[in-house]
Amino acid sequence: MNDQSNLFSNGSIGNFLRSEREKQGLDLNDIFQVTKIRPNILEYIESDQFDRISSSDLFVVSFLKSYAQALKLDPEPVIQKFQTAAAKKNVQPPKGGFVRRTISPQLLAVSVVIILVICLIIMIVPSVKKQLSPENKAQPPQKDVLFGELDNNVDFSYHNKPVTFTEHHPISKTVKSIEHASQPDTEATPQKTHKANKINDKYSLRLKAIEKTWLKITVDDQPPNEFMLKPGDILSKEAANEFQLLLGNATGLEIYLNDEPVKVSGRPGQVKTLKLP
Secondary structure, three states, X not given: XXXXXXXXOOOOHHHHHHHHHHHOOOOHHHHHHHHOOOHHHHHHHHOOXXXXXXXXXXXXXXXXXXHHHHOOOOHHHHHHHHHHHHXXXXXXXXXXXXXXXXXXXXXXXXXXXXXXXXXXXXXXHHHHHHHXXXXXXOOOOOOOOOOOOOOOOOOOOOOOOOOOOOOOOOOOHHHHOHHHHOOOEEOOOOOOOOOOOOEOOEEEEEEEEOOOEEEEEEEOOOOOEEEEEOOOOEEEEEEOOOEEEEEOOOOOEEEEEOOEEXXXXXXXXXXXXXXXX
């Protein structure tokens, strides 16, 4: 191979290779015929534009080795010169003084935990606010709307089920709407039909549910009360003057006024009103 004692005297790999090529009287096409490296790539090498050849140093090293061998030069000094220059270039900070920093795994883990905690808080806080809002405060338990005496000693021998009573809470507004949703059939009951003598200056009323029935009852001038009775429930009331009943089911109750049965005409599910006596 040729004497390379003056190798890189001008400090440029490209200039050195071009100078050696011209000394040997060769042009780029001659180098192409030997190396199969396209002339435009050879031009990049001679102008030291290695970045335009490839982003991988391995390809550039391969081209430099082939070029040097085509000129019958030792390729090792050429390759070492390129690798030294490439190493210095990689450690230099970019223009503007900005240095790229890597995030440590510990810092990355802490950041992920913080993000998860923030997301959890965002999801929980609205639910907590909703629970603490005045609208959602627990309402105090309401007492059962049951009045009068529950009498299990009444003789209903013809009824096979044992006489029991189940407590009920006040019915909802939906049930109350029966009074407005349906136009009840007002049963004109002559006084003689339910004529009954007062016992101790009072009228006694007993109601026994044989079907599930909603009931609204007014005793004298007292405020009305509402009940949802199920089969077997018994309700007793006393009045000084009268009872006013609104039945959600005309066939759902057996009614006794002063122990005398009261006949209620109507069909199942029909709304009825009664005034007793």
